Structures are given as C-alpha cells and as structure tokens.
Amino acid sequence: MSALLLMAPALLLLLAVFVWPLLDYAWLSLQAQSVFTGLQPEPVGLANWQRLLADGRFWQDAGQTLRFAVVSVGLELVLGLGFALLLHQRWRGRGVVRTLTLLPWALPTTVMALGWRWIFNDPNGPINALLQSLGLASVPFLASPQLAWQTTVLADVWKTTPFVALLLLAGLQMIPADLYEAFALEGGSPWQSLWRVTLPLLRPYIFIVLLFRLAQALGVFDLVVVLTGGGPASSTESLAVYAYLNAMRFLDFGYSATVMLGMFVLLLISSAGLLLLQRRVQVRA
Amino acid sequence: MSGTHRQRMALGRSALVALLLLWSLGPMLWQLYTSLRSADALLLGSAGLGGGWTLANYTDVLSGDPPFWRYMLNSTVVGALSTLFTLALAIPCAYALSRRGGLLRLLVGGGLLAAAVFPYVLLFLALLEVARQLGLANNLLALSLPYAGLSLPLAVLLLQAAFAELPVELEENALLEGFSLLQRLRWILLPLMGPAVASTGLLVFLFSWNEFPIALTWLSRSELLTLAPAMARIAGSSVFTVPYGAFAAATVLGSLPLLALLLLFQRQIVAGLTQGAIKG
Amino acid sequence: MTTPTTISTTTAAAPASLRLENLGRRIGDRAILDGVNLAVAPGECLALLGPSGCGKSTVLRLIAGLDAPDAGRILLDGDDITERPPARRQVAMVFQSYALYPHLSVARNLSLGMEVRGVPRGERDREVATVLQLLQLAEMGQRRPAELSGGQRQRVALARALLRRPRVFLLDEPMSNLDAQLREELRPQLRAILCGGSAPVVYVTHDQQEAMGIADRIAVLQDGRVQQCGTPQELYQAPANLIVAGFIGRPQINLLPQPDGTVLGLRPEHLVAVTEGGLPVRVLSREWHGASQQLLVASPQGELRWTCAGNLSIGAELRLGWAREHEHRFVQTTGQRC
Numbered sequence: 081m082s083a084l085l086l087m088a089p090a091l092l093l094l095l096a097v098f099v100w101p102l103l104d105y106a107w108l109s110l111q112a113q114s115v116f117t118g119l120q121p122e123p124v125g126l127a128n129w130q131r132l133l134a135d136g137r138f139w140q141d142a143g144q145t146l147r148f149a150v151v152s153v154g155l156e157l158v159l160g161l162g163f164a165l166l167l168h169q170r171w172r173g174r175g176v177v178r179t180l181t182l183l184p185w186a187l188p189t190t191v192m193a194l195g196w197r198w199i200f201n202d203p204n205g206p207i208n209a210l211l212q213s214l215g216l217a218s219v220p221f222l223a224s225p226q227l228a229w230q231t232t233v234l235a236d237v238w239k240t241t242p243f244v245a246l247l248l249l250a251g252l253q254m255i256p257a258d259l260y261e262a263f264a265l266e267g268g269s270p271w272q273s274l275w276r277v278t279l280p281l282l283r284p285y286i287f288i289v290l291l292f293r294l295a296q297a298l299g300v301f302d303l304v305v306v307l308t309g310g311g312p313a314s315s316t317e318s319l320a321v322y323a324y325l326n327a328m329r330f331l332d333f334g335y336s337a338t339v340m341l342g343m344f345v346l347l348l349i350s351s352a353g354l355l356l357l358q359r360r361v362q363v364r365a
Numbered sequence: 366m367s368g369t370h371r372q373r374m375a376l377g378r379s380a381l382v383a384l385l386l387l388w389s390l391g392p393m394l395w396q397l398y399t400s401l402r403s404a405d406a407l408l409l410g411s412a413g414l415g416g417g418w419t420l421a422n423y424t425d426v427l428s429g430d431p432p433f434w435r436y437m438l439n440s441t442v443v444g445a446l447s448t449l450f451t452l453a454l455a456i457p458c459a460y461a462l463s464r465r466g467g468l469l470r471l472l473v474g475g476g477l478l479a480a481a482v483f484p485y486v487l488l489f490l491a492l493l494e495v496a497r498q499l500g501l502a503n504n505l506l507a508l509s510l511p512y513a514g515l516s517l518p519l520a521v522l523l524l525q526a527a528f529a530e531l532p533v534e535l536e537e538n539a540l541l542e543g544f545s546l547l548q549r550l551r552w553i554l555l556p557l558m559g560p561a562v563a564s565t566g567l568l569v570f571l572f573s574w575n576e577f578p579i580a581l582t583w584l585s586r587s588e589l590l591t592l593a594p595a596m597a598r599i600a601g602s603s604v605f606t607v608p609y610g611a612f613a614a615a616t617v618l619g620s621l622p623l624l625a626l627l628l629l630f631q632r633q634i635v636a637g638l639t640q641g642a643i644k645g
Numbered sequence: 646m647t648t649p650t651t652i653s654t655t656t657a658a659a660p661a662s663l664r665l666e667n668l669g670r671r672i673g674d675r676a677i678l679d680g681v682n683l684a685v686a687p688g689e690c691l692a693l694l695g696p697s698g699c700g701k702s703t704v705l706r707l708i709a710g711l712d713a714p715d716a717g718r719i720l721l722d723g724d725d726i727t728e729r730p731p732a733r734r735q736v737a738m739v740f741q742s743y744a745l746y747p748h749l750s751v752a753r754n755l756s757l758g759m760e761v762r763g764v765p766r767g768e769r770d771r772e773v774a775t776v777l778q779l780l781q782l783a784e785m786g787q788r789r790p791a792e793l794s795g796g797q798r799q800r801v802a803l804a805r806a807l808l809r810r811p812r813v814f815l816l817d818e819p820m821s822n823l824d825a826q827l828r829e830e831l832r833p834q835l836r837a838i839l840c841g842g843s844a845p846v847v848y849v850t851h852d853q854q855e856a857m858g859i860a861d862r863i864a865v866l867q868d869g870r871v872q873q874c875g876t877p878q879e880l881y882q883a884p885a886n887l888i889v890a891g892f893i894g895r896p897q898i899n900l901l902p903q904p905d906g907t908v909l910g911l912r913p914e915h916l917v918a919v920t921e922g923g924l925p926v927r928v929l930s931r932e933w934h935g936a937s938q939q940l941l942v943a944s945p946q947g948e949l950r951w952t953c954a955g956n957l958s959i960g961a962e963l964r965l966g967w968a969r970e971h972e973h974r975f976v977q978t979t980g981q982r983c
Contacts, residue, residue: 083461087473090458090517097514098480101491108491166381177382179631181389186627188575190596191619195396198609206395238392292482299484302577306597320486320578327490328582340487347484534744537711542758542809543732552757556748 102344108337115331128338137314137322138339142346145318148229149297149350152236156293157286159237160244165274167245168252178249185242193306196235197222225315228308232316235303240296244289251285252278287358294354298347319343393620399613422614431588433615436595437622440574443505443591447512447573448566451520454513455565459524460550474522481518488515489578496583503586511579516569523568527561528554564633567626574623592619662687662722663708663813663845669716670703670869677703679869681717685813685845690836691874692860693849694892699866701849705815708847709736721812737811741818743802745790752777752786755805776804780838795823796831803838814839814846820855832858853893857881865889883973884910887980890973896939901946902977910973913939913950916965923966924949928959 109128111121132138167178184192199205200221208218221227255278263273279286301320304310310317310325323343327336406417426433462470492511493502501507531554539549555562577593584590590598599615627634668681677700685691693701706712708719710731719727726734746754755776756769764772777783780800790798799819806814819835820828836859839846850856856863857877864874865888873885877893884890890898890910899916901909926942926949933939940951942965951965976983 083465083469086457086461090454090521091473093454093510093514094476094480094517096495097488097492097511097517098483100495101488104491104494163385166378166385169378171375171378171382175631177386179627181385182627182631182634183393183624184389186571186623187393187620188577188593188596188623190575190577190593191616192392194596194599194612195392195616198399198612199392199395201609204609238388242389295482295484299486301486302593302597305577320484323487323490324578327493333490336490340490344487347487351482532742532744534740534742535746537709537731538738538740538744538805539746539758540711540731541709541734541736541738542805543762544758545732545761548761552761553746 102341105337105341105344108334109341111334113333114335119331119333121334124334128335131335132338132342137317138319138342141314141317141319141322142342144229144316145298145300145320145343146346146350148233148236148300148318149294152233152240153290153293153297155233155237156241156244157289159241160248160289161282163241163245164248164252165278167249182242182246184239185246187239189239189302190306192239193235193303196231196307200231222308223312225312228312228316232303232307235307236297236300239303240293244293247289247292248282248285251282255281283361287354291351291354294350295347298343298350319346396613396616396620399610400617402610404610419610422610423618425611426614426618433595433618435588436590436592437618439505439589440592441622443509443512443580444570444573446506446509447516448569450509450513451516451569452562452566455517455520455524456550456555456562458517459521460528460554462521463525463528474525477518477522481522485515486578489582492579493582502583503589504583505589505591508580508583508591509573511583512569512573512576515576516572520565520569523565524558524561527558531557560633563630567630567634570626571623663847664720665704665708665717666720667717668704668707668714668719670700670707670712671715676869678707678714681866681869681871683864683871683874685847687845688840688843689862690839690846690848690860692856692863693847693866694853694856694863695851695866696892697851700869701851701866702817704866705738705817705847705849708813709738709815710734735809735812736815737806737809737813738815738817739799739802739806739819741821743790743798743819743822745798745801745805747790750787750789751782751793751801754790754801755808758805759808772808776807780804796827799823799831803835807838807842811844814842814844816846816848818849818851820850820852828855835859854895857893863893865892867892883982885982887975890975896950896952898973899949900975901949906977907983908975908977908980910975911949911967912971913952915967915971916949916951916953917967918953918955919964919966921964923964926951926963926965928957928961931957931959 108121110123110125112124112127113119113121163181167174167181199207202208202220202223203212203218205221207221212218219227221231259277259281260273263277268276299320300318301324304316304318304321305324308316310321319339320343323336323339326332326339400422401418401420403417403419403421462473496502496507499507501510535553535557536549539553544552574591575593576591577597580591581594581597584594587595587598596615596619599612663683663685665681665683668678669676670678681700681704683691683704693704695701703712707714710726710729714727717727718725721734745751746757749757752773755773759769759772773786774783777786780803782797782800782804785793785797785801790801793801799822802819816839820831823831832855839848839859840861848856848860860877862874862876863880865872865880867888873880873889880889880893884893884898887900887908887910890900894912896913899911899913901911903909924944924946926944929941929943929948931938931940936954938953938956940953940957942949942951944965949965957963974983975981
C-alpha cells in the first residue's frame with residue numbers, strides 16, 4: 081500500500097501527460113472543431129476518419145515519414161556500430177573522444193538545424209563555396225525535394241548516431257573478452273568474429289535501439305520545422321508537422337487530433353512489426 | 366613483421382578516430398568559425414583568412430530585443446525547475462518500484478518503458494489545450510510540469526535500476542537502527558546513488574533545454590521564449606536575408622552550456638545511459 | 646581481548662529472553678520454516694546450524710522483523726513482537742556482508758544510528774570513542790570501510806551492533822567473509838564479546854566447528870525444522886537423528902546400515918585397532934595431519950573413515966574395534982535415534 085502511495089504523484093502526472101492526451105484525441109477526432117464551427121466542438125461521427133483515409137497529403141506524409149525513419153535509423157545503426165566498435169577498442173584519449181562524439185546528440189536539434197541551413201546554404205554556404213572554388217556549379221540542397229530530403233536524413237543521422245553508438249557500446253562492454261579470444265584461437269578472423277560473436281550477442285541492444293529510434297524518428301518534428309519547414313512543396317513534411325499545421329495554422333483541431341491518432345496507429349503497427357521481426361530472428365537463431 | 370602490422374593497425378585506427386572527430390565536431394567548428402567572421406568575409410567566401418575577424422555577431426545577438434542571453438536564462442530556469450520536479454517525483458516512485466516484485470512492478474515497468482519510447486510530439490495538442498484551460502500558457506514554472514511528466518518514464522527507469530543495485534542489507538541495517546524512510550533515503554540510499562541521480566538529472570535538463578514543440582505552443586511572449594523556439598523564430602523570419610554570422614553566434618552561445626555540462630559530467634552520463642540500456 | 650564487565654555497559658540494561666513459538670514461513674507452496682520452536686535465555690548464545698537453504702537466515706530475518714512469519718509468534722521478555730516494525734524491536738544484526746555504509750567514515754557509521762534516534766552529540770562521541778577503544782579500532786575512526794581489513798570491518802559491524810544496545814543480538818554468518826586462519830583467531834574474541842552482554846544472541850552459521858566454538862547451545866536446522874537443540878556436548882554425544890549425527894563432528898561419522906533395520910553410527914575418532922574381534926579392514930587411502938592420520942579403510946560393511954594416531958601405510962590390513970558406549974544407533978526408516 082505504501083509503495084503505491086510513493087508512486088502516486090509520479091503516476092498521476094504520467095497519466096495526465098501521456099494517457100489524458102490520447103483520450104482527449106479519441107474524443108476530439110469525433111468532433112469538428114475548426115474555424116467553420118467557431119472553434120467550438122461539434123460531434124461529426126467518423127467524418128474526420130473518412131477524411132483521413134482519403135487525404136492524399138496524410139498518406140504522402142506517412143510514406144515520407146516512414147521512409148525517413150527507416151533510412152535514417154538504418155544508417156544510424158550501421159554508423160553507430162562502427163563508432164561503437166572503434167570506441168570500444170583500447171587507445172589513448174578514448175575517454176575524451178567518447179565525450180566529444182556525444183556532443184551532437186546533446187545539442188538542441190533546433191540549434192543545429194539552423195547550423196545545417198547555413199552549411200547547406202545556396203550559394204554562400206561552405207559546401208557550395210567549396211564546390212564553386214573547385215569550378216563546379218553550386219547545388220540547391222534545400223530547394224530540391226530530393227536533396228532536401230537527403231539533407232534532412234543527414235542532419236538526423238549526424239545528431240542521433242552518437243546516442244545509438246553509446247547504447248551499442250554498452251552492449252559491447254557486456255560481451256566477455258574471452259569469447260573473442262576463444263574464437264580467435266579456433267582460427268576465426270576479426271571479420272568473422274564480428275558476424276559470429278559480436279552481432280548475435282548484441283542483438284538485444286540492437287533491438288532496443290531500433291525500437292527507441294524508430295519511434296522517435298517517426299515523430300520527427302523539430303528538425304523538419306527548422307531545417308526545411310516541410311518544404312519544398314511539403315516534400316520533407318512529416319506526419320507530426322502535418323498534425324501541427326492542421327492545429328496551429330489551419331486551426332482544425334478535430335482533424336489534427338485525428339492525424340495524431342492515425343500516426344499513433346502507424347506507430348503501433350511498426351512497433352508490432354519490429355517485435356515480430358525480433359521474434360522471428362530469435363527463433364531462427 | 367608483426368610490429369609493422371601492429372603499427373599499420375594503429376595508424377588506420379588513428380585515421381578513423383580523426384574522421385570520427387571531424388564528423389562529430391566539424392559542423393560545430395564551422396559554426397564557431399562563421400560566428401567570428403564579418404558578413405562581408407562570409408559572403409566573399411574563402412577570400413583571405415587574414416582579415417574579417419569580428420566579435421560583432423556576438424554583440425549583435427546579445428544586444429537584440431530581447432537579448433539572446435534572455436532565452437538562455439529562460440531555458441536554464443525551465444531546465445532547473447523541471448529537473449527538480451522530475452527528481453522529486455521520480456525518486457520515491459523508483460524506490461517503491463525497486464522494492465516491489467510481482468505484477469505491479471511488471472505493469473508499471475512495462476508502462477514506463479512504452480512511455481519512454483513514445484514520441485511525445487504526439488501529445489502537444491492536448492497539452493496545449495490543458496495549458497489554455499488552466500491558464501498555464503506563457504508561464505515558465507508551468508512549462509516545467511509537462512517537461513517533468515515527459516521525463517519521468519526514463520528517470521524512473523534509470524533510478525530504479527540504481528536503487529536495485531544497492532545492497533539491500535544497507536537499508537535493512539538502517540531499518541533496524543531505527544531510520545525512517547526519509548532518513549534512509551537522505552543518509553544511506555541517495556548518497557550512494559550520486560552518479561545515477563546526477564546523470565538522470567542531467568538527461569532531464571538536456572531534454573528540457575532542447576525541447577521544441579511544447580515550448581513552441583505554450584510560449585508566445587518573446588521575452589519568455591526558451592532557446593529552441595527562439596531559434597526557430599530566428600530561422601523562420603527569412604531564409605535568405607538573415608545574417609548567418611548572427612545565427613552562428615546564437616548556435617555557439619546556445620551550445621556552450623551543454624558543452625560545459627557534458628564535459629563536467631561525461632562519466633555520469635555514459636554510466637547512467639549504459640546502465641539504463643542494460644536494465645531496459 | 647576484552648572483559649565482560651566493560652561490555653555489559655553497552656548492551657541492554659534489562660535482561661531479555663527470546664522465544665520463538667511454532668514459527669512458519671512459506672514462499673509460494675514451499676515451506677521455508679515449518680513450526681520452529683526455540684528459546685534463548687538472557688546472555689545465552691544460541692547457534693543456528695544448518696546447510697545453506699535450510700532456513701536459518703530466515704529465522705534471523707523474522708526475529709529482526711525484516712520478514713514476516715505466516716504462522717507462530719515471536720516473544721521478547723514475554724511481549725509479543727511478531728507484528729512490531731523492525732525499527733521498534735531494538736534488535737541489532739551483524740550481516741554476512743557487514744552492511745557498513747561505504748560512503749561514511751567508521752566513526753560516522755557508528756554514530757549515525759544514534760543521531761537518528763536523537764542521542765545528544767556529546768554522548769554519541771563518548772560512546773563511539775568507548776566502543777572503538779574496546780574493539781581495538783581507536784585509530785580507525787576516520788577511515789572508510791573500504792580502507793579496512795576484513796577482520797576490522799567485522800569489528801566495526803560488531804561495534805555498531807553493540808551501540809544499538811540491543812535486546813536481541815543477531816549475527817548472520819559473520820565469519821564467512823574471512824579466511825580460515827583469521828576465523829580461528831577471531832573466535833575467542835567474538836565469544837568474549839557475545840557472552841559479555843545480557844541480551845540473547847542468535848548466531849547463524851553453516852560451520853559446525855564455529856558453532857561448537859562459540860555457542861552455549863546449538864540448534865541444528867534442516868528442512869525448515871529444528872532437528873535438535875542442545876549443548877555442543879549433547880549434540881556430539883547423543884545426536885537425535887541421522888541429520889544431526891552427520892552434521893556434528895569432523896571427520897563425519899561413519900553410518901553403517903545393519904541387517905536389523907537400524908543404522909550404526911561410529912565416529913572416526915572412536916575406532917581403535919584391536920588384535921581380535923571387531924571388523925577386518927584394509928587401508929585404502931590416507932591423509933597425514935601431523936598429530937593424526939586420516940584413513941579411509943575398506944571393511945565388509947563398507948568404507949570407513951578412521952582417525953588414527955599411529956602410522957599406517959596403504960594396503961595395511963588390521964582389525965578395528967570400538968567401545969560399546971561410543972555406538973550410536975538409529976532407526977533406518979525414520980532416522981531417529983533408538
């Protein structure tokens with residue numbers, strides 16, 4: 081009983097911050113609440129949901145968000161593993177380098193997004209300046225849909241790879257060194273030991289990283305808002321940005337809540353898919 | 366033979382480390398460089414490194430209206446408050462959770478893990494509505510409440526792992542010596558959890574320092590803005606005419622406190638996150 | 646190293662006696678304790694002896710209030726304290742790990758409890774100084790536990806327990822973290838400290854030598870029950886059943902099943918070489934221990950352990966006999982002494 085008492089304040093705040101909003105959205109998604117209703121809620125049944133299913137922009141954003149999440153998390157995983165392997169080896173100055181590599185993760189996304197905008201500026205940013213000094217044409221990184229998307233992925237990978245590396249490093253530290261020694265004595269090469277020893281034993285950590293990072297990447301917001309504003313032509317718009325625009329720019333709260341819930345459903349599906357994948361891999365192993 | 370092989374390995378590794386540092390620090394160093402260059406020097410590209418150095422970007426940013434340090438002060442206030450709230454709520458909860466087995470622990474633990482993974486950006490609209498109804502908008506103290514709530518899942522998970530690692534006899538002996546719960550926490554448990562509490566507090570501070578969507582929607586008065594929405598506001602003003610030198614000065618200023626914290630508490634952060642990963 | 650009179654000033658003023666009545670504790674459907682009855686007189690030291698997992702630590706935790714029984718009562722001076730919270734039982738416990746607060750100095754480890762209980766500063770300092778002196782830790786007050794040797798840590802834990810002025814003194818395997826030589830050295834010291842007070846002492850150990858060396862009485866615990874409780878001599882001379890017989894005495898007693906449904910127990914040290922009668926045996930292996938030899942011999946009734954003062958070589962053949970009064974007989978089916 082006293083245990084519940086000690087947990088009560090924290091649990092109440094958690095309910096208020098996590099559970100209440102979802103209940104609120106469930107109710108709001110069945111209402112029309114926009115400028116057309118004088119910002120007052122009016123029950124409209126499933127109209128918002130029908131609109132969602134037929135909303136090309138929602139599905140386009142859903143596809144873009146999913147593609148963004150899969151590609152950037154995939155890159156972060158590969159790169160993060162490389163970082164972790166490098167930072168796991170023994171060499172002088174390792175501690176300082178570990179801290180310095182964490183820096184991109186610690187900085188506010190909005191701050192660095194602004195930085196990237198300058199770096200990829202056309203024509204005055206350093207990259208384009210470099211290209212021009214080499215006699216090449218400058219590249220409109222943030223003005224072309226394809227390039228803007230790639231720039232967003234790059235900025236996200238830069239920012240979150242340190243976090244992935246840190247978690248994988250934690251996993252590497254749990255693998256006893258004598259496993260590698262035994263494997264080497266049996267004649268395994270370092271490359272083989274990566275595939276036969278490291279990766280299988282790292283699997284639970286990889287799974288946690290994937291779960292955490294995929295959920296976060298599907299909710300990408302800060303980066304898009306500051307770096308591209310969702311443009312050009314909403315080619316980098318994520319679902320969270322679309323929901324935000326619906327509420328704050330179009331003042332359509334009922335539909336914004338529906339978009340949020342739609343995003344929540346997609347999130348649940350992806351998490352479930354990931355869990356199933358993990359199960360399958362486990363069974364096969 | 367093996368000597369040269371080892372040397373070559375070490376050389377390769379040094380090259381990789383250099384690449385890693387370039388990747389991690391390059392963009393930030395470029396910001397630092399930009400922030401110290403005059404507008405002309407920037408627009409003329411790499412024309413001569415001899416001239417064009419200036420502190421004008423910093424003085425511009427710091428004498429703006431409101432001055433940039435105002436945003437940093439706001440962020441610091443919100444960060445400190447939400448760290449305080451989070452720890453005050455998370456410590457008792459984590460303690461209770463670590464001392465309980467069975468279904469309750471499984472349920473609460475699972476819920477916390479799900480909440481820790483949840484992309485909180487989904488919640489901003491409902492939270493905004495709460496803020497409007499309760500009149501909490503444009504109030505830094507009130508803003509730290511949702512921050513505390515959003516930080517709680519990870520904080521409780523990290524702290525309960527740290528509680529679970531303390532030898533249980535220490536607390537049992539204190540119990541036999543007549544310590545109350547508060548006395549056990551104050552004298553025995555928390556002093557032994559210093560690193561975990563520090564790293565948890567630091568993560569909460571980082572989160573609230575960096576948080577964007579809720580600050581964006583809760584704060585509208587410019588003298589109350591925290592760093593993240595202030596940055597976005599600068600960015601949104603105009604893409605092409607904005608003086609990038611001032612931008613860069615702002616990013617450098619906004620990063621400095623975090624750089625300091627990270628360097629001060631590097632060991633605790635790494636240990637805290639590592640522990641969380643292992644337990645999670 | 647100390648005298649009982651100085652110790653008694655730091656233990657409880659009023660003599661207490663501890664009674665456990667029919668204590669039961671279950672975890673799931675497994676009975677950890679199943680009707681444990683014990684009584685400890687004021688100033689008496691009772692050793693709880695048993696293999697690991699026999700429930701002896703659970704008994705301590707129930708007395709301390711760190712665990713609650715499913716059945717039975719705990720009485721201290723006739724007061725039922727079964728439901729009383731641990732802080733109000735005035736019980737002191739020395740944990741196997743010593744449970745010293747690692748972040749505090751030795752002096753702080755000793756005084757913090759008194760501080761929390763509201764003892765004034767001057768009195769705290771006096772008491773800490775006295776007990777440090779008493780346990781030969783006078784120079785150690787400012788050290789951290791990590792800077793102490795194992796034996797010093799144990800003494801700090803003892804000192805802290807003494808300062809609690811306990812009505813019951815509990816010790817959970819206090820020697821198990823020390824090496825064998827230190828254990829033997831410390832035994833008399835520990836006995837002097839424990840026997841000096843007027844509080845009942847319950848001492849948990851799995852080492853029968855330690856139990857015999859320290860305790861006034863020993864309770865052998867197995868399968869959640871007290872198998873026998875008595876003085877070390879009683880347990881050695883008249884073990885109540887096969888479990889106790891096997892637990893008390895080293896090397897272990899020889900148990901020979903007899904055709905009449907009994908088991909004959911013969912201690913290795915009670916066997917003697919005889920010229921006629923007895924059992925014909927052949928030496929299989931030997932361990933030389935200096936004053937004596939530990940032999941394993943083959944007999945028609947099976948292999949026997951024999952502690953022998955002479956010098957025999959492997960393969961030697963001879964006859965072994967024993968005095969009638971050294972025979973222990975048990976019923977084969979129940980294991981009880983007959």
